[in-house]
Amino acid sequence: MGEQVMLKGDRAVAHSVLSTQPDVVSAYPITPQTGIVEKLSQMKADGDLRGEYLKVDSEFNAASSCIGASAAGARVFSATSSQGLKLMSEPLFTASGMRLPLVLAVANRSLSGPLSIWNDHTDAFAERDGGMIQFFAEDVQEAVDNVLMAYRVAEDPDISLPALANLDGYILTHVKEPVEIPTEEETNAFLPKREPHATLDPKNPKTMGAFARPEHWTETRYAVHDALRRSADVIGETVEAFADQFGREYGLEYGGLVQTYGDEDADVAILGLGSIVGTMRDVVADHPTSVKIVKPRVIRPYPVEALREALAGVESVGVLTKEVSPGHQSTLASELKSAMYGSGHNPTIQSYVLGLAGRDVTKAEIADIVDEVAAAASSGPSKTFVGEEDWPQLDRDILPNEVTN
């Protein structure tokens, strides 16, 4: 075990990336991610980062140059947030189709408009269908550890897909926490050298990322879908190997995909993603109701079986989420409902959209949600779709009727 040091989240992630010694780091600054690549840039200048550091003109180019380098066989890294992730979206979808294991840290931030630099999960969910593995971190240590695990899963020759290691902007990037940083030797023992399925090589020319006719595209998309589903098992093995080597455990009983806290036998559960789980744990520790906390560590692959197991004895679930799919409902809640369909178990699932664009989520607000979710345990699932979602922080006083009507 290494010793703990006090580091800001962005710096800690940079140190974790350094321990993997990527061949190419290509990045463009954006708040609140900038500290990650700024630190890596300094590491390059100091001679600690031995790979190339590319200063590019946009996030589109950052992701695209990572694709080129990855296609040549390199281990690559980039980091971004919000609008930057949107600009990377097109090349990231390409990377998954090309089966290139780009690893990115994403400091989650809301999307325009209106412009906001603060944290929520709108950016990550907007990339949901890109064929990327997506990890989420509750605290700085998990963000550090997810970088190593993301590399091991993404670069597994049987998976070979891009991975996003999400961490909440500001809440984790700009907070100092005591963390253990893996050394390069430790990371080498955990993370094998990349073995690419094909490499760009002038002596052995080939075409990568080319054209597919209607007769062939379905198969390539299915291959991405299949690899992403299979990655669930690889994540399980990876989390186990990580626990063996580093002593930190991330939901071993749920295949490394989901963690639970609190009373395992509770009828009531609340589910959240990322740093909000820390506040949820604080609330539940003092709350009179017995509550189980369910924390998915990934949204892709979607942990269907792990969530079914975690919610097997639960009558009522509250989903606390920092995103919404306008015109439907929060994706975290609707996907949980789809996961329970056909399981033979139909708990009440209530969705709470909150914490958007940096609005603080207080312990009192979460305690109120716990009370509501507990009350719903006896009433059963809502028969009206609208009744299943609540925006507890919505301030009607500043929202005139003519804007919503």
Place this chain on the structure above:
Amino acid sequence: MSSINDPYEDLTISKGAVAEPGTSLVNKTGTWREFKAVIDHDACTGCGICETFCPDVAAKHVGDRRYEIDYDYCKGCGICANECPVEAIEMVPEVK
């Protein structure tokens, strides 16, 4: 004009759909054409600007300062006609 086996016959998808190089030659994009570039060889000075500008390498030097259009791949975009300094290339509608 070109002889290449169609790589799409009996194709199995490799990881990441990595393909053999040069295989796009089987896609004869000339069928997309609505206008056909026709060179007036009496007016042509053989400068080669059409070859330089053609985005599909369809305007080709065939020797002795003579240029021909490869209609297997000419998409009829008209860039050569636009660039020709002596207006020796005419875009003729493809009609039947």
